[in-house]
Every structure is written in C-alpha cells, then in structure tokens.
Amino acid sequence: MSKKEIKSVHYGLEKIFEGAQDFLPLLGTDYVEFYVGNAKQAAYFYKTAFGFQSHAYKGLETGSKDAVSYVLTQDKIKLVLTTPLNSSSSINNHIVKHGDGVKVVALWVEDAKKAYEETMSRGAKSYMEPTIETDEHGEVVRAGIYTYGETVHMFVERKNYKGPFLPGFQKWESAYNPPAVGLKYIDHMVGNVGWNQMDVWVQWYEQVMGFENFLSFDDKQIHTEYSALMSKVMSNGNGRIKFPINEPAEGKKRSQIEEYLDFYEGAGVQHIAVATDDIIKTVGQLQLNGVEFLSTPPEAYYKAVPGRLEEFSHELREDIEKLKGLGIMIDADEEGYLLQIFTKPVEDRPTLFFEIIQRMGAKGFGAGNFKALFESIEREQAKRGTL
Ligand code: FE2
Numbered sequence: 483m484s485k486k487e488i489k490s491v492h493y494g495l496e497k498i499f500e501g502a503q504d505f506l507p508l509l510g511t512d513y514v515e516f517y518v519g520n521a522k523q524a525a526y527f528y529k530t531a532f533g534f535q536s537h538a539y540k541g542l543e544t545g546s547k548d549a550v551s552y553v554l555t556q557d558k559i560k561l562v563l564t565t566p567l568n569s570s571s572s573i574n575n576h577i578v579k580h581g582d583g584v585k586v587v588a589l590w591v592e593d594a595k596k597a598y599e600e601t602m603s604r605g606a607k608s609y610m611e612p613t614i615e616t617d618e619h620g621e622v623v624r625a626g627i628y629t630y631g632e633t634v635h636m637f638v639e640r641k642n643y644k645g646p647f648l649p650g651f652q653k654w655e656s657a658y659n660p661p662a663v664g665l666k667y668i669d670h671m672v673g674n675v676g677w678n679q680m681d682v683w684v685q686w687y688e689q690v691m692g693f694e695n696f697l698s699f700d701d702k703q704i705h706t707e708y709s710a711l712m713s714k715v716m717s718n719g720n721g722r723i724k725f726p727i728n729e730p731a732e733g734k735k736r737s738q739i740e741e742y743l744d745f746y747e748g749a750g751v752q753h754i755a756v757a758t759d760d761i762i763k764t765v766g767q768l769q770l771n772g773v774e775f776l777s778t779p780p781e782a783y784y785k786a787v788p789g790r791l792e793e794f795s796h797e798l799r800e801d802i803e804k805l806k807g808l809g810i811m812i813d814a815d816e817e818g819y820l821l822q823i824f825t826k827p828v829e830d831r832p833t834l835f836f837e838i839i840q841r842m843g844a845k846g847f848g849a850g851n852f853k854a855l856f857e858s859i860e861r862e863q864a865k866r867g868t869l
Pocket of ligand 1: 670837
C-alpha cells in the first residue's frame, strides 16, 4: 500500500467521536471464552505455549455438573476454556459444527442491564437476558447478545464482585506455572463474515453497538496475485475496543477468508491480536515454547523496511536483524510504526489464530504488511490444498 493510500484511510479516532454520544460505554474487554473439545488439554497448551497463568476453575469439584471451565490470565487478558461434560449439553453442537473456537467476546461494562436494553432496543438478538449471579464474594450481572455467526457479546458488570472471576468459579491453584511471555492486553479481535456481509455487520455495529467505522480496506488494497479480501475496522466510542470485520473478495484462487468460512462452517472470530511491550522477547519465548508462526517474509521485504520508515520520518528502535530473525513484520504511518507477527491456526481446522503486536505510535493494523502476510498464508493454504 502506498503512503498516499495509507493517508487516505488513516485518521485519528478522537476526531470521529468528538461530540458523539456513547449509549454503550465499554470499559474494556472482559474475557474471551472458547468452546473446546478438551479444556484440560487446551489449558495446558495456553499455559505452556503462550505463558498464561492458572486463575480460576469450575467443574465437577465445584458443583458444575454440565461443563468445565478453566480461566487463564496474562496481565489484562482473560481466556476461558470450556468443555461440556455430557452429550446433552448444547455446547457440543457448537464444537461439532465449528471445531474449537471463540464463543464469547465479553465486554466489561458499568451497567449490564442498560447495555442489554440499549442494544436490544436497536435490534440486537438476545442470547441471555440480564442475569444476576451471586456467591460469597458478591454479585455479577451478565447479559448477552448475538453478533456474527454464533458468536456472542456478553456484557459483564462486576463492580460489586470481589471473587477470582465469576460466581461459581474457585481460585485455581496449580503446581505447574510456566512464566508469562509478556502479553498485556487484547488490542483487537477480527471477525470473518460471509460474501457481501461485511457492510451488513458494519451497519450492525454502528446501529446496535454505537461503534464507528474508522478504517476501511477494499480488495484493491488487500490482495495478492491470487486472492483478495475486504476489511472494515469498527471501534467503540472510547477507542478501547476494535473489531475489524473481513469478508472474502473474488480472486484467481480461494481467499483465506473463504477457507476460514468453509472450515468454521460460518462466520466467527478469525484472530485475536494481543499486545506486548517487547515483541522480540515475547516472540523469542513463544517460539521456544513451540508456538508456530507463519513463515518469515522474504529478504526483499526487510530491505524495503528502512525506506518505509523513512517515508514517515520514524526511526526503528529495534534491531532489524533480530526482527528478521524472528520473522516479525514492520509497518509505519504518520503517527508511528508497529511490529507484528501471526501464528499459524491454533487448532487443526484452519480457523482461529493469534497476532502478536507492539505499537510504537501507529494506530493502524499493518496495512503495509497485508501483501507479505497474505502471501505467507497462501503458502500454507497451498500445502493444505485449499488455495
Ligand atoms: Fe490484526
């Protein structure tokens, strides 16, 4: 993408939201819940590979008869891994259809009932009516609405709660505690939706959630020789929550978004981007822990980096040889630069993956890296016979 194109799509969030009334104030991401086939083993993977810490648990031992959930944390990130304990649980249907994947993107709010009522009055589909859950640590109010596919936004009000996670969960004390890798918070979470559905969901986030579209990329900007996609980034009023929405576009071969939709059997969360302050250290450790990343961009990519930074008068503070050695990509815009890298899918279906991102002032999503990134994904697709 040229400098001019980046300029044309990039502008500050604060300008958009000047004077806008936020009917859905969000304090941040609360937790992300995955439905998985074997939560015990998934928890071991996220601890061992990604450096998450044991935090809370519910299961047979705590009186939960239908499902077991492990809560893992790293700095501000909370992951919940849930598996049904019998065939009658509806969670099974989700796993049979989608494989392991994200079911709930929970949003931390001051008033869950109000969040539910505001969004329902604007056309949301209900997942769970406002529900008060209590235990000896206090009370939590939760309410949920559906977003794309079978994915859910749960509003979580926890100002009157002092327990480890939610009522019903106990603190999870484990003898196995691998060190954290420096992941700090969720920077953005991307949804893949079907053909011609991107604008439908952009409108849904605008109307139902009060979000704004602050960046757009069309298939002329996001394409390789073989495939293409379109993407629009939605952000809430205070800019803390960012949800890019992708849809496939016509190309000579099958778009990676189409591959996702085929294997997830519908719309769903494509990737979770997690922020770090020291990407060289974080990615170095993740690689030692066995996390698989997409292949390193070619030599020509790194040769072009100094020029790209110079274009925007930014100075790279990191050692480019170290970035190259780890396969970390660099993108720049007016406000700064960013460093990012993408894992391979973290389950056997080519669906959900993670992005590790370090922002050095840039507020974009690595548009300058899209081509190199997608070529790398296409190499994986070719191996899978799905390009
Ligand atoms: Fe991303």
